[in-house]
Amino acid sequence: MALIDAPPLTPLPPAPALLSVSDLEVTLFTRAGQLKAVDRLSLEVAAGETLAIVGESGCGKSISALALMRLLPEPPAKITGGSVRLAGRDLTRLSEGEMQRVRGKDLAMIFQDPMSALNPVLTVGRQIVEVIARHDPASHRAMQARALELMRKVRIPDAERRFNDYPHQLSGGMNQRIVIAMAIACQPKVLVADEPTTALDVTIQAQILDLMKELQAETGMGLIIITHDLGVVAETADRVLVMYAGRKVEDGTVDAVFDRPLHPYTRGLMGATPSATLQPHGRLAEIPGSVPALADLPAGCAFNNRCPIAFARCFAERPGLTMPAPARSVACFAVEQEGVRHGDPVGA
Amino acid sequence: MAILSARSLSVHFDTPRGTLQAVNDVDLDVEAGETVGLVGESGCGKSTLGKALMRLAPATEGRIFVNGRDITRLGKGAIDAIRSEVQMIFQDPYGSLNPRHSVGKIIGQPLSVAGWKRADIKARVAELAAKVGLPEAALDRFPHEFSGGQRQRIGIARALALNPKVVICDEPVSALDVSVRAQVINLMKDLQAQTGVSFLFISHDLSVVEHICDRLLVMYLGRVVESGRAEDIWRRPAHPYTAALLAAAPVANPRLARTRAHKTLQGELPSPLSPPQGCAFHTRCPLAQPRCAAERPLLRGLAGQGAAPRQVACHFDLVDHQRTPDVTATGTAYVSA
Incomplete structure (x- = not known):
């Protein structure tokens, strides 16, 4: 207890990472052998910051998100290396019991399909109350009042009436709001959202993304948004991390990465994305082939069989991450050797 | 044909x-x-x-x-x-x-x-x-x-x-x-x-x-609310719903995403079993007037669009009712047919 009363020693460094993942490795134990589903992934999220993967x-x-939450289907998946530090504590070393106290309280998650994240036979109000009861129990009346307040906060119209509705009585967008209400019920430090709007219509997607940003501004939580949609990245994120075949291939601030994508895969993704207001009827850039299965990744760089600029070294060795600029990393031999040329804008 | x-x-x-x-x-x-x-x-x-x-x-x-x-x-x-x-x-x-x-x-x-x-x-x-x-x-x-x-x-x-x-x-x-x-x-x-x-x-x-x-039809609750050349609609949506759809679509450009007007459409799609009276969109429309709740707008042509016919179903569409200076300056008349 004396610790709490002790005066602060030195001021903290600026924006310390709330969540810091280093060299995380997830292995799938399958009949085809041991496959690295996540290979030495490192990332950091500061308070109030949004990282898009x-x-x-x-x-x-x-699978990286599930690993952070310690929700991997085990077997076949298992964390086989690295650490996940949340406010200094390594989550990979916690017991399941300790992890249950972290999950939903310090670290919360939203999934793509709100219908499967909710229990179909419990009212939505009761499901929010359950989260509160688990981490922050109070009198039933107080918890109900808080659940209602949360429902209003995520803009459920007519919250009192909706409290006693079942998930099937609500739309997909409303159910996702309920899931968000459950996720923020105990003011998590970091919220992980796995494709939170992929199942929703575009106007509802905009509402949900706005809501998440507002809640973040209010609570200062760190946000990790996992998405395949570069539009969602551009609209929401401060920083972006691009993954390919289980590895980080590039990261940086959104402005830096969108202005000058360095990795040929990032450049390919951007060229392949028709943009609602930017591109006329031209031909989209293609990335030839398709994503290889983990069981038959090519030797060397995993992207070499689809890469337009691969050369001998890419087939022999695996590129490590280099830092071509501050707060920027990329894993590509071509960038390493002739950096500037391949950093030209997309389509050049 | x-x-x-x-x-x-x-x-x-x-x-x-x-x-x-x-x-x-x-x-x-x-x-x-x-x-x-x-x-x-x-x-x-x-x-x-x-x-x-x-x-x-x-x-x-x-x-x-x-x-x-x-x-x-x-x-x-x-x-x-x-x-x-x-x-x-x-x-x-x-x-x-x-x-x-x-x-x-x-x-x-x-x-x-x-x-x-x-x-x-x-x-x-x-x-x-x-x-x-x-x-x-x-x-x-x-x-x-x-x-x-x-x-x-x-x-x-x-x-x-x-x-x-x-x-x-x-x-x-x-x-x-x-x-x-x-x-x-x-x-x-x-x-x-x-x-x-x-x-x-x-x-x-x-x-x-x-x-x-090349051309588009925008539908809302079972009806076409706007149609025309894709380019024209993109540059200048006439129906408030089309405008809202375009505004809601995420743009893969962080600088543009930050600067463009960001008006999120409120509410959700009403049940097609009991569509609203009048214009089906009036319950979510930021520009709705009393007339919209009473009278369903018919799909009508917009003139001044050259050879490309363009239609909109809105009493107060954006093209006719909110002329922008550059439009009047070039002398293009956007009037309802």
């Missing part, structure tokens, strides 16, 4:  | 909770070689309209024409005959392929239904596979052996087997990854350039629609 199906973005 | 047309087409379903007016009074024309986009959010009736045009959903009222021929009431045998002219591609490339048939058999199916000889089918299937970029070895394999993008190529090859005049594409790239989506969109554009096929492209993804379509 972007990539295509199978790149390991969702 | 349009290849595929609908006049006052309505599709209503009787449900235990009343009549669901999925499609109401829709006029539509798809001309040779063009791509017409059908956009709107889930429940707006765009997929039902696509099915009704294929006679896969029953038309309650109105007429459907293929090459000028009224097919609304054709019997089963006669309908099979027009299948060679109108084909369809579906969103889920796996669910729409028979898992127990080889890829070659799937692509050749429309040909055998049409009574082609076996040797001719074989040659045509090989030709189609090459056209959509499938390796010849793929023909002996089964759908589960392919990725989503490859499966969609199979679906496209099958749809094009009989050289249709028009293909109705229901969210053909929505289930695909970004890099593969670009491949399929480019393939569709190439095939259109080669064969002159028309597409009716049903999608909720505005950036894809903008990229691929």
Whole structure:
């Protein structure tokens, strides 16, 4: 107790990372052998900051999120290395019981499909109350009042009446609001949102993204948004991390990465994204082929068989992350060797 | 003459909770070689309209024409005959392929239904596979052996087997990854350039629609609320709903995303079982007036759009009622017809 009363020793460094993941490794133990679904992933999220993790199906973005939450389907998946530090504590070393106290309280998660995240036979109000009861129990009346307040906060119209509705009586957008209300019920330090708007219509998507940003501004929570949609990245994130075949291939601030994507995969993704207001009827840039299965990743750089600028070294060795600029990293031999040329804007 | 047309087409379903007016009074024309986009959010009736045009959903009222021929009431045998002219591609490339048939058999199916000889089918299937970029070895394999993008190529090859005049594409790239989506969109554009096929492209993804379509129809709760050239609509949406859709679509450009006017449409789609009186959009419309709740606006033409006819169903549309200085300066008159 004396610790609490002790005066602060030295001022903290600016914007310390709330969540800091280093060299996280997730291995899938399958009949085909041991596959690295997440390979030495490092990332940091500061308070009030939004990090977007972007990539295509199978790149390991969702499994990374599950690993942070310690929700991996085990077996076959298992964290086999690295650490996940939340406010200094390594979550990978916690017991399941300790983790349950962290999950939903310090670290919360939203999934793509709100219908499967909610219990179909409990009213939505009761489900919010359950989260509060688990981490912050109070009298039933007080918890109900707080659940109602949360429902108003996530802009459920007519919250009193909706409190006793079941998930099937609400629309997808309303259910996602309920899931968000549950996620923020105990003021998490970091919220992980895995494709939170992919199942929603575009006007509802805009509402939900606005809501998440507002709640973040209010509470200062760190936000990790996992998405395949570069539009969502541009609209919401401060920093972006691009994943391919289980590895980080590039990261940086959104402005830096969108202005000058360095990795050929990032450049390919941007060229392949038709943009509602920027591009006329031209031909989209294609990335040839498709994402390789984890079981048959090519030797060397995992992107070499689809890369327009791959050369001998890319087939022999795996590129490590280099830092071509402050707060910027990229894993590509071509960038390493002739950096500037390949940093030209997309389409050049 | 349009290849595929609908006049006052309505599709209503009787449900235990009343009549669901999925499609109401829709006029539509798809001309040779063009791509017409059908956009709107889930429940707006765009997929039902696509099915009704294929006679896969029953038309309650109105007429459907293929090459000028009224097919609304054709019997089963006669309908099979027009299948060679109108084909369809579906969103889920796996669910729409028979898992127990080889890829070659799937692509050749429309040909055998049409009574082609076996040797001719074989040659045509090989030709189609090459056209959509499938390796010849793929023909002996089964759908589960392919990725989503490859499966969609199979679906496209099958749809094009009989050289249709028009293909109705229901969210053909929505289930695909970004890099593969670009491949399929480019393939569709190439095939259109080669064969002159028309597409009716049903999608909720505005950036894809903008990229691929010549003309657009925007639907809300079963009705067309705006139609016209894609470019014109993009530059200057006339219906507040179209404007809201465009504003809500995320832009893959962080600087632009920060600076552009960000007005989020409030509320959700009302139930199509009990659509609002008056203009169906008035409950969510930022510009709604008392008249909008009382009187349903008809789809009417906007003049001053050159040769491209443009229509909007709004009493107070954005083009007529909020002239911007640059418009009046160039002397272009935006007046209601």
